[in-house]
Amino acid sequence: MSDRRDFFGKALGAFAGLGALGALYAAKRTWDPLPSVKAAGFTTIDLSQAEENVLYTEMWRGKPIFVLKVPKKDQKAYEDKRLIEVGGDKFFIAIGLCTHLGCIPAYYPDQYKFICACHGGQFNAAGEVLKSPPPSPLVIPPFKVDGKKVVLGEAGPEYKKLKEAGLVA
Amino acid sequence: MAHFDPNAKPFSHQWMNDRLAVDTLKRVLSTEYWIPKNINFLWAMGMILAATFGVLLISGIFLLMYYIPDTQLAFDSVNHTIMGEVGYGWLWRHMHGVAASVVFLIIYIHMFTGIYYGSYKRGRELIWLSGMLLFVTFSAEAFSGYMLPWGQMSYWAGMVITNLFSLGSLDFQGLVEWIRGDYVPGQAFLGRFFMLHVVLLPLAIMGLIVLHFGTLRIPHVNNQDGEEIDFEAEAEKWKAGLRKESKVIPFNPVFMSKDVFVLGIYFIIYFYLVFYHFEFAMDPVNFDPADPLKTPPHIYPEWYFLWSYEILRPFPKDPGLVAFGFAQVIFFLLPFLDRSPNVAPANRRGPFKIWFWVLLVDMIVLTIMGKVPPMGIYTTIGTIAAWVFILLWVALPFITKMEKPIRGQK
Numbered sequence: 122m123s124d125r126r127d128f129f130g131k132a133l134g135a136f137a138g139l140g141a142l143g144a145l146y147a148a149k150r151t152w153d154p155l156p157s158v159k160a161a162g163f164t165t166i167d168l169s170q171a172e173e174n175v176l177y178t179e180m181w182r183g184k185p186i187f188v189l190k191v192p193k194k195d196q197k198a199y200e201d202k203r204l205i206e207v208g209g210d211k212f213f214i215a216i217g218l219c220t221h222l223g224c225i226p227a228y229y230p231d232q233y234k235f236i237c238a239c240h241g242g243q244f245n246a247a248g249e250v251l252k253s254p255p256p257s258p259l260v261i262p263p264f265k266v267d268g269k270k271v272v273l274g275e276a277g278p279e280y281k282k283l284k285e286a287g288l289v290a
Numbered sequence: 291m292a293h294f295d296p297n298a299k300p301f302s303h304q305w306m307n308d309r310l311a312v313d314t315l316k317r318v319l320s321t322e323y324w325i326p327k328n329i330n331f332l333w334a335m336g337m338i339l340a341a342t343f344g345v346l347l348i349s350g351i352f353l354l355m356y357y358i359p360d361t362q363l364a365f366d367s368v369n370h371t372i373m374g375e376v377g378y379g380w381l382w383r384h385m386h387g388v389a390a391s392v393v394f395l396i397i398y399i400h401m402f403t404g405i406y407y408g409s410y411k412r413g414r415e416l417i418w419l420s421g422m423l424l425f426v427t428f429s430a431e432a433f434s435g436y437m438l439p440w441g442q443m444s445y446w447a448g449m450v451i452t453n454l455f456s457l458g459s460l461d462f463q464g465l466v467e468w469i470r471g472d473y474v475p476g477q478a479f480l481g482r483f484f485m486l487h488v489v490l491l492p493l494a495i496m497g498l499i500v501l502h503f504g505t506l507r508i509p510h511v512n513n514q515d516g517e518e519i520d521f522e523a524e525a526e527k528w529k530a531g532l533r534k535e536s537k538v539i540p541f542n543p544v545f546m547s548k549d550v551f552v553l554g555i556y557f558i559i560y561f562y563l564v565f566y567h568f569e570f571a572m573d574p575v576n577f578d579p580a581d582p583l584k585t586p587p588h589i590y591p592e593w594y595f596l597w598s599y600e601i602l603r604p605f606p607k608d609p610g611l612v613a614f615g616f617a618q619v620i621f622f623l624l625p626f627l628d629r630s631p632n633v634a635p636a637n638r639r640g641p642f643k644i645w646f647w648v649l650l651v652d653m654i655v656l657t658i659m660g661k662v663p664p665m666g667i668y669t670t671i672g673t674i675a676a677w678v679f680i681l682l683w684v685a686l687p688f689i690t691k692m693e694k695p696i697r698g699q700k
Binding site for chain 1: 446449450453454458459467468469470471472473474476478482582583584585586587588589603605606607608610663664665669
């Protein structure tokens with residue numbers, strides 16, 4: 122008698138457990154980013170009109186993108202290996218979110234510096250950390266150079282080279 | 291076999307008793323639930339919290355009728371429709387906002403009362419733990435509610451808090467994107483936090499309140515001296531008419547009459563704030579619509595989260611997260627980190643007295659430092675206060691282990 126009851130208990134438990142797992146998976150999938158969100162693809166930025174030491178903010182996948190034609194005066198930033206050469210000029214292109222907790226740092230052209238108001242982090246004109254708490258430089262998104270334009274969201278050979286050298290983030 | 295008197299008139303006392311045992315329920319839950327006499331107004335905070343939750347629920351129901359959880363419409367549905375068009379919409383919003391802020395002040399008073407009188411020991415551990423679970427769910431409820439007006443502070447607080455789940459250098463971007471349902475806070479994010487705020491979390495809170503009351507029933511509430519009262523014996527005295535000699539009073543109507551008096555004073559202050567000083571609960575920055583391309587110059591949480599935010603801030607990313615995680619869970623461990631058997635007010639417990647007051651002052655300092663911009667002397671004070679908080683909890687087992695037993699206590 123109790124063997125039968127044990128068996129029914131286990132069978133019920135097993136089926137209920139399977140159902141719970143299935144429901145959990147469905148719940149997890151419901152919270153995943155929607156395909157339409159994921160497909161929100163590529164942003165093309167035309168750099169031919171960019172002026173030196175003026176910060177342009179573009180948008181890619183809902184995130185702000187910093188575009189800065191790095192001034193030659195800031196020699197250290199100008200020599201940085203993370204810069205992207207387009208048409209003979211050197212550009213700093215990165216996701217404009219502080220790597221600490223995702224605030225948008227502001228650019229101070231006279232100091233050639235990005236300063237984050239949230240927790241006081243600072244970056245130079247090539248996105249390298251000058252003052253913590255940010256643990257790493259501003260992140261360079263996947264990009265492809267196309268003449269005087271840059272396409273974000275597509276990994277071109279220049280991006281792959283930076284990535285192999287461990288310089289994108 | 292239950293007995294149903296066929297002659298009892300429908301809905302008469304006996305008819306109800308036969309079907310619902312109303313007399314037994316009333317006795318067990320109120321007229322013979324015993325409260326010590328030796329308590330003060332701080333013992334009324336629980337009822338104030340329950341009443342404030344009721345106010346939040348009712349005002350929330352009215353707000354829910356006009357609020358629209360859509361990133362394009364949410365801001366105007368709150369700031370234009372509810373505030374400008376709906377009759378008395380402003381009243382519900384200000385009641386909701388002020389209660390959400392004040393409820394945390396009362397929670398902190400309730401917590402520190404418990405810590406001061408040692409009301410988390412000797413059978414009362416589950417009261418403390420269920421209370422801490424309530425604190426966490428209230429925090430989640432407050433955060434999710436703060437997202438809904440979709441102003442600048444909603445958006446950027448949402449950004450910063452969800453980014454915490456990348457867990458620093460572990461860089462769980464996938465987890466962050468899963469929580470948001472997008473690369474940045476957007477429609478999916480607003481929709482799910484709306485659901486959490488109006489359904490799932492309130493349900494969890496109501497369940498936890500029942501659990502919290504349940505954990506209180508057997509150990510009973512503590513008293514001003516931490517005295518171990520024989521509730522059965524004292525209750526017998528009361529029932530025998532020895533009301534002066536008995537150390538206890540029934541919850542209803544004797545204790546409730548005092549509770550309601552404190553509640554009355556509380557609601558006078560609360561409605562004064564609602565009508566004349568609601569602005570303290572309404573951050574001006576949140577009256578700008580959310581703009582994903584512009585961070586406000588200074589991001590700070592509401593005052594009740596500032597102390598834990600300040601523990602995160604002075605450290606580099608990973609240690610900061612560890613310290614923040616420590617601050618979030620450490621209060622749960624209080625009943626187990628306090629190694630002393632004494633249940634007594636802190637001022638009679640030697641070094642624990644100093645521990646208690648330093649902790650209280652340190653949390654106030656952390657709160658103030660969390661509000662000011664992170665620069666100069668403030669960073670230094672904040673860093674020291676964060677370290678003091680951590681060291682206090684590390685020291686707690688040792689100083690309570692050394693504590694001498696108080697005479698008359700086991």
